[in-house]
Amino acid sequence: MSLIKTIELPEFGDGRGDLVSIEECRNIPFAIKRVYCLYNLGSHPRGMHAHRNLIQLAFCVHGSCRFVLDDGNKRESVVLSRPTEGLLIGNLVWREMHDFSDDCVIMVLASEHYDESDYIRDYENFLEASVEVK
Numbered sequence: 001m002s003l004i005k006t007i008e009l010p011e012f013g014d015g016r017g018d019l020v021s022i023e024e025c026r027n028i029p030f031a032i033k034r035v036y037c038l039y040n041l042g043s044h045p046r047g048m049h050a051h052r053n054l055i056q057l058a059f060c061v062h063g064s065c066r067f068v069l070d071d072g073n074k075r076e077s078v079v080l081s082r083p084t085e086g087l088l089i090g091n092l093v094w095r096e097m098h099d100f101s102d103d104c105v106i107m108v109l110a111s112e113h114y115d116e117s118d119y120i121r122d123y124e125n126f127l128e129a130s131v132e133v134k
């Protein structure tokens with residue numbers, strides 16, 4: 001089964017422009033406790049960690065970027081470039097973000113408040129944690 005799970009959100013466009021709508025527990029599968037954005041991104045990759053208990057949906061609302069997901073067994077990558085396409089990232093998935101366009105803006109919806117203790121920032125520790133749950 002692929003690690004890349006995307007959710008397509010409804011877009012409402014007319015002569016004035018486009019609108020995308022996000023409704024928790026309706027068109028996304030969790031309640032949103034936090035929203036954050038990444039912008040002014042350069043050539044440095046971001047992410048490089050996993051979370052123990054966090055579901056997120058990431059959108060590239062402007063420009064483009066490449067997400068790499070890794071479950072400890074396989075690595076897959078996807079380019080996000082549309083504000084209507086959300087990438088679902090579950091627990092114990094190592095994530096990396098690369099190849100940001102100059103105008104890239106990423107918006108992330110998160111199921112939990114910010115908690116540094118939820119992060120696994122060392123890849124070997126991530127592999128150990130992912131083996132424990134299998």
Ligand code: T46
Pocket residue numbers: 034036038046047048056058095108114
């Ligand atoms: C993820 C990817 C996709 C906060 O204080 N509150 C927050 O809600 C967040 C997300 C971050 N921070 C602080 C913690 C660090 O001092 O902002 C700083 C940068 O965070 P981090 O290095 O974790 O950023 P990224 O871009 O590597 O990762 C972020 C999210 O942290 C992470 O959960 O999945 O985006």
